[in-house]
Amino acid sequence: MSTMITPARETVRAADRVAAARRRVSLRETLGQTLMMAWRALKKMRRNPEQFFDVALQPILFTAMFAFIFGGAIAGDVQSYLPLMIPGILAQTVLTTCMATGTQLREDMEKGVFDRFKSLPIARIAPLAGPMVADLLRYTIAATLTFGMGLVMGYRPGGGAGGVLAAILLAIITGWSLAWVFTWVGTIARSAQAVQGISMMIMFPLTFLSNAFVPIETLPGWLAAFVRINPVSHLVTAARDLANSALVSGEVAWTLLACVIVIAIFAPLSVRSYKRHM
Amino acid sequence: MTITELGRLGGGPPSDRSTDLAVHAEGLVKTFGGHRAVDGIDLDVRPGEIFGVLGPNGAGKTTMLRMLATLLKIDAGRAEIFGADVAANPHVIRQLVGVTGQYASVDENLTARENLWLFGRLQGVDAPRARRIATELLGQFGLEEAADRPIAQFSGGMRRRLDLAASLITRPPLIFLDEPTTGLDPRTRGQMWDTIRGLVADGCTVLLTTQYLDEADQLADRVAVIDHGRKVAEGTPDELKTAVGNSALQLLLANPDEVPTAVEIVRRVLGSDPVLSPEQGRLNVALDQADLAADVLIALRTAGVSISSVSVAKPSLDEVFLALTGHKTDRNHETGTEENR
Numbered sequence: 306m307s308t309m310i311t312p313a314r315e316t317v318r319a320a321d322r323v324a325a326a327r328r329r330v331s332l333r334e335t336l337g338q339t340l341m342m343a344w345r346a347l348k349k350m351r352r353n354p355e356q357f358f359d360v361a362l363q364p365i366l367f368t369a370m371f372a373f374i375f376g377g378a379i380a381g382d383v384q385s386y387l388p389l390m391i392p393g394i395l396a397q398t399v400l401t402t403c404m405a406t407g408t409q410l411r412e413d414m415e416k417g418v419f420d421r422f423k424s425l426p427i428a429r430i431a432p433l434a435g436p437m438v439a440d441l442l443r444y445t446i447a448a449t450l451t452f453g454m455g456l457v458m459g460y461r462p463g464g465g466a467g468g469v470l471a472a473i474l475l476a477i478i479t480g481w482s483l484a485w486v487f488t489w490v491g492t493i494a495r496s497a498q499a500v501q502g503i504s505m506m507i508m509f510p511l512t513f514l515s516n517a518f519v520p521i522e523t524l525p526g527w528l529a530a531f532v533r534i535n536p537v538s539h540l541v542t543a544a545r546d547l548a549n550s551a552l553v554s555g556e557v558a559w560t561l562l563a564c565v566i567v568i569a570i571f572a573p574l575s576v577r578s579y580k581r582h583m
Numbered sequence: 584m585t586i587t588e589l590g591r592l593g594g595g596p597p598s599d600r601s602t603d604l605a606v607h608a609e610g611l612v613k614t615f616g617g618h619r620a621v622d623g624i625d626l627d628v629r630p631g632e633i634f635g636v637l638g639p640n641g642a643g644k645t646t647m648l649r650m651l652a653t654l655l656k657i658d659a660g661r662a663e664i665f666g667a668d669v670a671a672n673p674h675v676i677r678q679l680v681g682v683t684g685q686y687a688s689v690d691e692n693l694t695a696r697e698n699l700w701l702f703g704r705l706q707g708v709d710a711p712r713a714r715r716i717a718t719e720l721l722g723q724f725g726l727e728e729a730a731d732r733p734i735a736q737f738s739g740g741m742r743r744r745l746d747l748a749a750s751l752i753t754r755p756p757l758i759f760l761d762e763p764t765t766g767l768d769p770r771t772r773g774q775m776w777d778t779i780r781g782l783v784a785d786g787c788t789v790l791l792t793t794q795y796l797d798e799a800d801q802l803a804d805r806v807a808v809i810d811h812g813r814k815v816a817e818g819t820p821d822e823l824k825t826a827v828g829n830s831a832l833q834l835l836l837a838n839p840d841e842v843p844t845a846v847e848i849v850r851r852v853l854g855s856d857p858v859l860s861p862e863q864g865r866l867n868v869a870l871d872q873a874d875l876a877a878d879v880l881i882a883l884r885t886a887g888v889s890i891s892s893v894s895v896a897k898p899s900l901d902e903v904f905l906a907l908t909g910h911k912t913d914r915n916h917e918t919g920t921e922e923n924r
């Protein structure tokens with residue numbers, strides 16, 4: 306039967322391949338694979354630019370809307386509300402951006418190509434972490450636009466360029482860390498819609514039950530207690546200190562600590578539930 | 584011959600050590616919420632052969648393959664691939680097996696070339712080599728012209744070819760093909776068969792599933808027939824056919840309306856039912872001895888049933904299936920219900 310072809314190439318020898326097979330993925334391989342997955346996600350973004358609409362529109366719309374709705378009530382006038390509000394919007398847009406991570410991952414996982422990812426000898430975390438690395442671009446866009454819009458509306462950050470950049474960086478780090486929560490939701494929920502619903506339920510209390518738009522002092526005690534431990538509040542305070550007075554306060558440390566805790570819990574959970582999906 | 588006897592046909596290798604086998608599985612079980620999709624399957628695939636797993640829709644072919652490929656957890660039983668335990672060493676197994684699933688598993692957002700590049704790079708192939716292999720495979724599978732177009736514009740056949748190409752990047756010694764030719768036109772199907780034979784000539788082992796009896800017949804060195812998650816027979820295609828009867832009488836009636844009459848007559852003469860083929864008016868009659876063909880023909884002539892063509896041949900695997908499972912492959916019917924879901 307198979308006599309007609311003289312192999313032009315070297316014969317595949319099973320025994321050699323078994324002997325050469327590696328037992329586990331090294332850290333370096335994991336990083337390389339994650340970067341390849343990020344490359345794939347970037348290609349995908351470039352070919353579906355409509356994904357950027359929410360990232361681009363939300364900071365612009367929200368900044369304008371919130372300034373005029375809450376500005377008068379909370380700070381007396383729009384100008385003096387901006388330094389309070391812009392870091393709040395920053396936290397909120399970054400959070401909404403990372404919320405999309407879960408939905409997109411879920412949609413992606415339902416596609417056939419994930420079957421191949423699962424059948425390849427690659428680190429299980431790479432298909433999850435890759436898109437998140439690519440998402441850094443989205444956070445950067447969202448954060449930059451928020452400050453850009455603030456400047457247009459008359460916000461003059463007292464912390465200068467350095468302070469603003471530091472605030473943006475902190476927001477990106479926080480967004481990336483919190484994205485693991487949504488990635489986990491993406492791996493456990495049954496459908497992309499379910500992911501969307503659950504993510505909303507996590508997102509809303511996180512952003513609105515924070516000091517992003519309203520000073521804590523105006524809240525009833527039980528609510529204030531939650532607002533104080535909410536990592537988003539820490540991010541908002543830290544970003545305000547950085548952007549408005551170039552002050553690296555203890556809040557930065559609290560924010561980073563919260564990030565580390567979130568990653569330490571949700572990255573392993575995500576990988577575990579991704580593996581179980583097989 | 585009974586089913587149990589058939590099950591031993593061409594049996595496993597007598598006392599080979601399992602490490603000499605490409606695939607060795609014992610009592611594989613997969614349960615989906617109380618339903619045993621794979622219900623205790625043993626499988627031995629020897630290196631360098633094409634092993635066909637034949638079964639109708641829902642038989643458990645895909646589920647079995649996915650367990651062997653580490654894509655599904657093995658609920659009970661065990662499996663080894665080239666001597667490596669599947670459950671214990673999934674990472675090793677993934678380096679040894681190239682999987683082409685039932686549905687194309689390539690990235691819709693990338694071009695064909697980018698897909699091959701991505702899968703190569705992910706598996707540690709360096710950049711220049713990944714590029715070279717991609718070009719080579721695109722050529723080998725006739726995809727050069729479409730190489731830089733997004734997959735979304737590909738036809739089913741092109742996708743299937745790209746999918747197989749993607750499984751061959753690191754030239755794995757064992758290749759799983761889940762219904763590699765379902766949905767392909769006859770010409771593309773023939774090309775796919777040649778490609779599969781070429782893989783074996785290169786030194787690979789192929790485990791494929793199919794619903795097409797003639798495909799298993801044409802391609803496979805050995806075949807396992809599975810139904811409702813159980814293996815009902817195993818052997819070479821010839822052994823299976825011989826087991827069912829020495830020969831088969833194939834009749835095409837001039838008037839399809841006379842099929843019930845013809846069935847009645849065959850039953851009277853031979854004491855067994857013929858197999859109706861999906862084609863209108865065609866009957867396949869299994870015979871213990873070729874002589875009996877004459878008896879059947881004479882009885883039909885006496886009853887005035889006119890026949891437009893007659894042949895006596897070795898039985899097709901369709902008849903094998905009927906003899907083994909006591910029911911027809913029911914392909915058309917099952918496909919209908921799948922689509923209704």
Ligand SMILES: Nc1ncnc2c1ncn2[C@@H]1O[C@H](COP(=O)(O)OP(=O)(O)OP(=O)(O)O)[C@@H](O)[C@H]1O
Pocket residue numbers: 615620638639640641642643644645646647685794
């Ligand atoms: N993920 C799943 N959850 C629940 N049931 C499943 C799942 N996958 C398969 N099944 C069931 O297991 C049985 C075997 O399915 P499987 O896909 O293995 O059959 P198959 O032989 O590959 O069929 P086909 O020829 O249609 O591809 C079917 O009854 C199917 O409904």
Ligand SMILES: [Mg+2]
Pocket residue numbers: 644645646685761
């Ligand atoms: Mg199947």
